[in-house]
Amino acid sequence: MRVNLLLNLRALVGRAYPRIIGAQREPSWIFFETLLPLLTIAAYVYIYEYLGVPQFVGFVVLGGTMVAFWMNILWSMAAQFYWEKQIGNLQLYMMAPMSRMALLGGMAVGGAVMTSTRAVATLVLGVLIFRITLVVLDPLLLLAIFLTTLAALYGLGMIFASVYLLYGREAWHASNLLQEPVFLVSGFYFPLKTFVTRLGAGGLWVAAGASIIPMTLGLDAMRQLLFPELLAYGLLRPDIELLILLILAPVFIYLARISLAYLERLGKEQGRLTLRHQ
Amino acid sequence: MEAAIATRNLTRVFGGKRRRLQRKREPSEKRVVALDSVNLEIPHGELFGLLGPNGAGKTTLIKILATLLLPTSGEAYVAGYDVAKDPFPIRKRINMVTGGETSGYGLLTTRENVWMFSQFYGMPSRQVKKVIDLLAEEFDLQERMDAKVRTLSTGERQKMNMIRGFVTDPEIIFLDEPTLGLDVTAARSIRGFIKKWIQEQKGRTVLLTTHDMMEADELCDRIAIIDRGRILACDSPEGLKRLIKKDVTLKIETDRLKDTSVFRSIPGVRNFAVSENPKGRSMTTTFILEDDAPIADIMSEVLRQGSRVHSLKKTEPTLEEVFISLVGRGLD
Ligand SMILES: Nc1ncnc2c1ncn2[C@@H]1O[C@H](COP(=O)(O)OP(=O)(O)O)[C@@H](O)[C@H]1O
Ligand SMILES: [Mg+2]
Numbered sequence: 001m002r003v004n005l006l007l008n009l010r011a012l013v014g015r016a017y018p019r020i021i022g023a024q025r026e027p028s029w030i031f032f033e034t035l036l037p038l039l040t041i042a043a044y045v046y047i048y049e050y051l052g053v054p055q056f057v058g059f060v061v062l063g064g065t066m067v068a069f070w071m072n073i074l075w076s077m078a079a080q081f082y083w084e085k086q087i088g089n090l091q092l093y094m095m096a097p098m099s100r101m102a103l104l105g106g107m108a109v110g111g112a113v114m115t116s117t118r119a120v121a122t123l124v125l126g127v128l129i130f131r132i133t134l135v136v137l138d139p140l141l142l143l144a145i146f147l148t149t150l151a152a153l154y155g156l157g158m159i160f161a162s163v164y165l166l167y168g169r170e171a172w173h174a175s176n177l178l179q180e181p182v183f184l185v186s187g188f189y190f191p192l193k194t195f196v197t198r199l200g201a202g203g204l205w206v207a208a209g210a211s212i213i214p215m216t217l218g219l220d221a222m223r224q225l226l227f228p229e230l231l232a233y234g235l236l237r238p239d240i241e242l243l244i245l246l247i248l249a250p251v252f253i254y255l256a257r258i259s260l261a262y263l264e265r266l267g268k269e270q271g272r273l274t275l276r277h278q
Numbered sequence: 279m280e281a282a283i284a285t286r287n288l289t290r291v292f293g294g295k296r297r298r299l300q301r302k303r304e305p306s307e308k309r310v311v312a313l314d315s316v317n318l319e320i321p322h323g324e325l326f327g328l329l330g331p332n333g334a335g336k337t338t339l340i341k342i343l344a345t346l347l348l349p350t351s352g353e354a355y356v357a358g359y360d361v362a363k364d365p366f367p368i369r370k371r372i373n374m375v376t377g378g379e380t381s382g383y384g385l386l387t388t389r390e391n392v393w394m395f396s397q398f399y400g401m402p403s404r405q406v407k408k409v410i411d412l413l414a415e416e417f418d419l420q421e422r423m424d425a426k427v428r429t430l431s432t433g434e435r436q437k438m439n440m441i442r443g444f445v446t447d448p449e450i451i452f453l454d455e456p457t458l459g460l461d462v463t464a465a466r467s468i469r470g471f472i473k474k475w476i477q478e479q480k481g482r483t484v485l486l487t488t489h490d491m492m493e494a495d496e497l498c499d500r501i502a503i504i505d506r507g508r509i510l511a512c513d514s515p516e517g518l519k520r521l522i523k524k525d526v527t528l529k530i531e532t533d534r535l536k537d538t539s540v541f542r543s544i545p546g547v548r549n550f551a552v553s554e555n556p557k558g559r560s561m562t563t564t565f566i567l568e569d570d571a572p573i574a575d576i577m578s579e580v581l582r583q584g585s586r587v588h589s590l591k592k593t594e595p596t597l598e599e600v601f602i603s604l605v606g607r608g609l610d
Contacts, residue, residue, distance in 0.1 A: 011400065092374075
């Protein structure tokens with residue numbers, strides 16, 4: 001038991017390593033993953049300023065920063081096993097004695113840490129460039145919400161990774177399909193409550209549906225905690241949002257475990273864990 | 279003690295029926311019997327070879343033994359454990375290296391890649407470092423250990439793959455055409471290592487697939503000849519050659535012949551295989567004959583087709599002739 005725990009811990013660190021260390025070796029990330037997102041953010045900032053509601057600028061900077069995590073989920077969690085299968089890593093992962101959760105966990109921890117460095121860089125630049133004041137009244141709650149959001153978000157990413165296990169290029173299309181719609185329904189660039197004020201009861205359902213994606217509630221809660229003057233735009237109270245996220249995280253991680261076990265079995269039956277010519 | 283590897287009527291079928299989670303419109307694949315009732319027993323300590331042409335089922339067998347694919351029917355045991363029911367204890371004891379493998383991450387160095395894969399087996403990092411240094415020396419790769427993997431040449435890359443496979447000190451290792459596409463020196467280095475590794479410690483087992491006769495002959499204690507999912511013969515290289523010891527093996531080089539199937543009807547011809555020569559328009563036909571008698575008939579058939587004979591020689595039986603006599607064609 002202890003031996004297996006140690007094995008799986010090492011496996012998790014091993015799998016996270018290329019994401020944390022390897023990914024920093026390519027300096028082009030500063031351009032692609034820090035400066036480019038700022039351009040989109042700038043567009044929204046100018047719109048809000050033009051409309052005379054500059055108080056929303058901070059809102060948008062935070063949302064635009066968090067986009068990085070969703071991109072990471074789509075391209076480095078969901079679509080990941082597709083690439084791994086192509087280069088021949090997947091079969092080596094699957095024949096190793098590690099738990100599949102160590103593999104998914106390593107991808108998740110590595111992805112979360114790597115993306116956090118990018119997000120922090122974008123956020124710092126955004127705050128400096130657009131002269132935003134953040135008021136941190138409850139740093140502990142903020143940290144708890146951020147970490148729980150990541151846990152739930154990467155739990156969802158783990159489900160995606162396993163569901164995509166047997167797909168080929170379709171994985172790529174599916175990820176593309178999940179990109180823009182989620183930008184919209186998760187309210188990366190506007191308050192989530194807009195759905196409710198604009199669409200009434202129907203909007204509430206949209207918001208509730210979007211809350212399956214943990215970034216939605218996490219972002220809503222973090223905004224309330226960082227921009228107290230906009231508290232009225234929050235969907236639910238931050239502590240309630242935290243509670244929901246605390247439930248989502250373990251549920252997602254558990255579901256990822258079952259679905260990967262099921263799909264791995266199916267893959268072994270159908271010969272789809274490996275490519276034919278490997 | 280039980281065998282390192284054992285299979286019982288092991289059968290694997292691909293395609294034939296529509297798969298779960300497959301889209302409806304996609305036509306179901308043609309049914310292929312990749313392994314057909316394979317029975318093998320490989321004791322601990324053996325360097326066992328699977329020799330067969332492309333598509334024979336070698337990789338399929340290895341994937342099943344490596345717990346990556348389930349049998350359609352029959353059973354397979356590795357280190358005494360059932361591959362279908364008990365994969366985890368197997369996984370702790372095995373590893374696998376495939377020819378032309380492109381695994382790992384290009385941004386990591388050779389050393390980091392090997393280390394990463396060793397972590398999936400739970401090895402302590404300090405121990406890994408020692409073993410990596412030893413193996414790097416064996417493969418003469420010390421200088422490239424801290425280079426990024428994407429800068430490695432094909433040969434260097436395959437040496438890294440070998441280090442990755444052996445670093446975990448497996449009881450049983452699967453080597454699927456490990457020298458495929460390598461230059462002579464790199465291939466020799468890899469073959470030399472395999473031989474040394476198995477002699478170094480009692481009980482280590484290697485299952486090697488190849489379609490290189492010389493490699494099989496040089497390395498293996500025993501060889502199974504496999505074609506279309508079936509084991510046609512299984513013996514030591516010498517034992518296999520004895521199968522055709524009484525036969526006459528004959529190679530003739532001629533102009534390209536229009537019809538070779540007629541050779542089949544000449545009495546005394548057990549089997550033959552044709553290979554086109556890369557240069558010019560000649561071809562070489564290798565015959566396995568019961569005795570010298572059919573040679574005259576063969577010659578007159580060649581002449582009847584208006585072809586010239588460039589050369590004719592009787593040869594010592596090698597594995598190639600054994601293969602031809604069993605399979606009725608060459609390996610490539
Ligand atoms: N995943 C798969 N799906 C369908 N057919 C497959 C698959 N893998 C292998 N095959 C088929 O099974 C047969 C044996 O293949 P393989 O084991 O790769 O042969 P070898 O390694 O001896 O060249 C071939 O006809 C091949 O096309
Ligand atoms: Mg093969």
